[in-house]
Amino acid sequence: MALLSDLERLTGEVNRLVERATVNSCSIARLATRINEINSELVKDDSMRRVLTLDEAESHQKALREFHSLLEGAKDYLTIFSQDIHNVAPILGRENAKSDFDAFGDRLRRLLPSLLLALSDEQKTRIVEEFSETKMKKEDEEDARADLGDVGNTPVMPGGIEGQQAGGGNVLASEYRNPVCAAQDTTPSISLEELNFNPLPENEITGSERSELGSVYKGAFRNTPGPLAIKKLHVPDGGPHYDRQDSQTSAMDLRREAEVLMKFQSENVVRVFGICTDPGNYLLVMEYAQLGTLRDVLQDKKYDLPWARRVRMGLEGARGLYTLHYGKTSMLHCDVNTRKFLVDGDMHVKLTGFGLATTRSSARKLGRSSRKGRPSSTRHTVKFVAPERISDINTPYDDRAESYSFGIVLSEIASREPPFEGMNESDIAEFVKAGRIQDLPTDCPAKFRLVIDACRALNPALRPLSAEITDGLQDAFIQSVSMARDAS
Structure with a gap:
């Protein structure tokens, strides 16, 4: 009960910070709305709640503690936006603000299953729909556009954290220039003909990891803007060094790595476009990290x-x-x-x-x-x-x-x-x-x-x-x- 009372207190503090925000008002209000919705379910006196097993109760308590930690972090973070934003904007940067709000939303969505274990299936279904990844992304995009066009927001000068490369901006929430695709359970197959790819030494990405298994090269895929990184496994098909079992195992490993990447797409996980398993070309096509x-x-x-x-x-x-x-x-x-x-x-x-x-x-x-x-x-x-x-x-x-x-x-x-x-x-x-x-x-x-x-x-x-x-x-x-x- 003490933990639930503290969650109530922190939720109240987040709500008060919403009223004091000088910028990013839509994104901040959305975060508070989501926190309020979850907290209201946790503290509701409901006779329909399920009795949890010992394992479920442990998982639920762990999720409550993480939710508490998240609220403390959100409270401290939102405090920034209630201060003189002219002092903060050149340091924080708009892309950082966008990713921060996205990260809070993603954490809330991932915590839901354990937080709501005691709810009935009907109650869970309603809340899970409210926190679906598709719905949240749409809301976040709307909030970002609204924040950028909100004349009530205090204007700020462009800038980013000192030492950042070109591409910073004001502290208002905005989208990354290269939106990340949604997580998928299947990996797109790419044919060699769809790629502009030539594994020559001059195309090898400087600083990338060469190993006994493969190298990484610059390339292009269809109309995707900018270069991509293409990882090529060192597995010959045919010839005196060909090993069918090793070749098949390598292809499976490549597909498996791509499948893992596809499941965990986010701003802080390298984006994958697909794989190619044409004979002699086992390729993983990924986002290119310039630095x-x-x-x-x-x-x-x-x-x-x-x-x-x-x-x-x-x-x-x-x-x-x-x-x-x-x-x-x-x-x-x-x-x-x-x-x-x-x-x-x-x-x-x-x-x-x-x-x-x-x-x-x-x-x-x-x-x-x-x-x-x-x-x-x-x-x-x-x-x-x-x-x-x-x-x-x-x-x-x-x-x-x-x-x-x-x-x-x-x-x-x-x-x-x-x-x-x-x-x-x-x-x-x-x-x-x-x-x-x-x-x-x-x-x-x-x-x-x-x-x-x-x-x-x-x-x-x-x-x-x-x-x-x-x-x-x-x-x-x-x-x-x-x-x-x-x-x-």
């Missing part, structure tokens, strides 16, 4: 990455991971490192490299970072491996192990240096098993440091899950925006 991998960007000193930008990168990476962990088919990535996140021309971060992704139940059976004896597309070094799995590689892989890997990603974002630089794998293993962690920059924002250290905890039970990481980084981003505003 390359996250590691490439972090190490390239030509990019000015103030704390607001770095925290934002971590937040967007966490959202990509959350999408995977909390999707309709919940999965684990199993190969999280800074080369598995790509950065587009506007410095937005997107999760990729789903070749090893698997369901939680399958992950528990995994030992080394491989699936059915097939190697990872990159050698997942000990740098990103959780301490418990360094001690015993047969320790089941789970969310907490993935949180540790992401914690190392976050520490690399903070320091802009590869983790454990200058240490061999044996030294790293001893260092990590002893419960030691690498130092972060002294000026690292406190809330960012808090999330990073929590993810790197020696005890897996103390590490946050991706939902909690996302909330923590949202809070850290708000802090970094405030720091940048105060310094300006």
Whole structure:
């Protein structure tokens, strides 16, 4: 009951912030409406409610706690829009605002099944229809257009987080220039004739990961604007090196990776257009990230990455991971490192490299970072491996192990240096098993440091899950925006 009372309090605070908003009034009001609708069902005194089993009750309580965390994050975030927006707009950027509102809506939709377990089927059906992905996307688009055309909104100057590439804008909610397609359960097949594709060295994407399994090239597909990334597996069809079983297995792996990507389409997951399995050409056609991998960007000193930008990168990476962990088919990535996140021309971060992704139940059976004896597309070094799995590689892989890997990603974002630089794998293993962690920059924002250290905890039970990481980084981003505003 105490938790429900606190949810009521937080919902009230969100509603009061709606009245004080100086910009994005439609998007903010929509978020509050959705929160109110869910909260009203949770606190309603209804004799029709089902009695939950022990497992259902545990799932429901977990969802309530996450809803509480989400409300706290929403309250803190909306506070930004009740302040002098001229101080915030050049730092926040309109694309960031749009993706933030989308992320809150997506979290609410994914929480619904567990939050509403006690409701009757009829009640559930009504609310699920209200929160359908199609309906929410349509509403969000309408709100974005209304916010841009609302003369009541305080005008703001264009701008983005310092260090952002061209493509920023004012803080009003607006759509990304390349809308993400809706999640699908089937993967479109693409014939080689539909592609403008030539796997020559000069077409290979600089900074992309070459491996024993494949390379990535620039190409084009039909009338899709701009270049695309086309991953080609190194599997010959015919000739002295042809292995029919290996070829078929590679084709299945490629299709599987594409199917995983199609299920988890979001702004922070690389978009996939389809696959080609023509003889000699096993291709995965994907969105092209102009700046390359996250590691490439972090190490390239030509990019000015103030704390607001770095925290934002971590937040967007966490959202990509959350999408995977909390999707309709919940999965684990199993190969999280800074080369598995790509950065587009506007410095937005997107999760990729789903070749090893698997369901939680399958992950528990995994030992080394491989699936059915097939190697990872990159050698997942000990740098990103959780301490418990360094001690015993047969320790089941789970969310907490993935949180540790992401914690190392976050520490690399903070320091802009590869983790454990200058240490061999044996030294790293001893260092990590002893419960030691690498130092972060002294000026690292406190809330960012808090999330990073929590993810790197020696005890897996103390590490946050991706939902909690996302909330923590949202809070850290708000802090970094405030720091940048105060310094300006």
